[in-house]
């Protein structure tokens with residue numbers, strides 16, 4: 001491989017300083033997109049799974065770049081519905097490789113069960129590949145996650161984060177603390193045992209841990225079954241880029257849950273941003289063609305933390321009921337509210353979105369008017385439009401300022417059929433006005449629209465989309 005690459009680099013020597021890998025930005029003309037990132041623009045649960053599944057139809061690789069069993073990507077196929085937690089949604093399509101990437105923390109027993117379930121239902125159609133660098137999330141981490149969240153609430157009632165209790169925070173903490181075990185370690189029994197002993201020595205504050213001997217044996221067994229799927233994934237992706245194959249990086253969770261840029265501490269423990277997708281896959285930023293931010297036409301949040309546009313009244317209940325807003329992993333009812341353009345602007349700048357996919361527009365169908373929040377007024381009277389305060393507490397009492405846009409009709413089957421046959425031009429005019437408002441406020445155009453749960457209920461807006469390539473980080477005047 002290296003020899004082939006250096007031969008190619010020499011061949012192109014006459015053109016000056018050419019990168020070894022064909023760079024996406026060199027020849028966009030006439031070539032299909034190579035690397036696309038799909039990330040959440042709100043608090044998670046924006047139907048990223050549905051959009052990634054839609055785009056996976058034209059991809060060769062789909063790579064999950066972060067998180068672990070806390071994610072729940074729901075997909076509705078003609079054969080039935082399913083929720084993917086640790087597998088990339090590419091595994092549902094023939095000819096696609098679904099990679100669980102290096103940025104993930106993977107619970108191997110749960111991963112195996114997820115694969116078995118898909119296989120039993122005849123839905124495991126793509127190839128599964130697991131990164132040898134992904135960290136192993138253990139039952140110890142699940143116990144520690146619950147212990148930590150209980151501790152927070154005990155020391156300061158009301159300070160619990162409401163994590164998914166899947167062990168995410170402790171698994172990433174052990175990764176950073178260099179106590180972690182990686183998927184690639186499962187094949188080395190003696191070393192695995194030593195690593196487990198060290199890890200257990202850091203957990204003396206926990207009780208009811210599974211026996212070390214039992215866990216070591218279980219991990220070695222599951223490791224040997226998964227071994228054929230575990231491999232270095234970054235060289236595989238680099239070679240795919242060199243062949244100009246399409247790669248989709250599938251983010252889990254979302255921008256506002258980012259451990260640094262979200263509403264800390266009410267965040268997850270990874271980087272669910274476009275930058276995180278690169279770290280979590282090993283793909284360099286210079287190879288990325290598109291960054292698609294997925295947002296619902298309204299907002300939801302699970303777990304604790306500020307939610308400026310939350311509607312805890314009847315209308316919020318309406319969104320929960322019509323939108324079926326319950327956590328795909330935990331089953332918890334989601335908190336519901338209105339579209340927050342302050343957060344979308346922030347997410348657009350943070351991620352460099354080239355376009356949005358707006359989902360669940362059908363849920364708002366039939367409402368006379370649609371509230372969208374354009375700024376907040378904080379307790380001290382200051383306003384917030386673009387830059388979120390770094391202190392989550394400042395947002396707890398933020399007053400949203402709403403603009404009311406005209407609503408659009410219900411998405412009855414007849415309208416859905418028209419969209420399927422005529423494309424996006426059949427979308428209601430008032431809905432297109434809603435998209436224009438998103439563009440005006442965020443400088444990011446809407447490119448994809450989800451108008452129902454089913455796989456075929458997504459439509460792409462027609463070009464011109466070249467303005468979508470304009471970076472979101474132009475000077476900000478608003």
Ligand code: IMP
Pocket residue numbers: 043044045070071072161162163164165166167168169252253257266267268269302303304
């Ligand atoms: P953790 O990721 O389980 O540590 O949870 C931290 C916070 O992120 C909690 O508020 C969770 O509800 C939220 N969270 C984690 N994963 C998801 C997700 O996939 N969708 C929505 N919220 C999530």
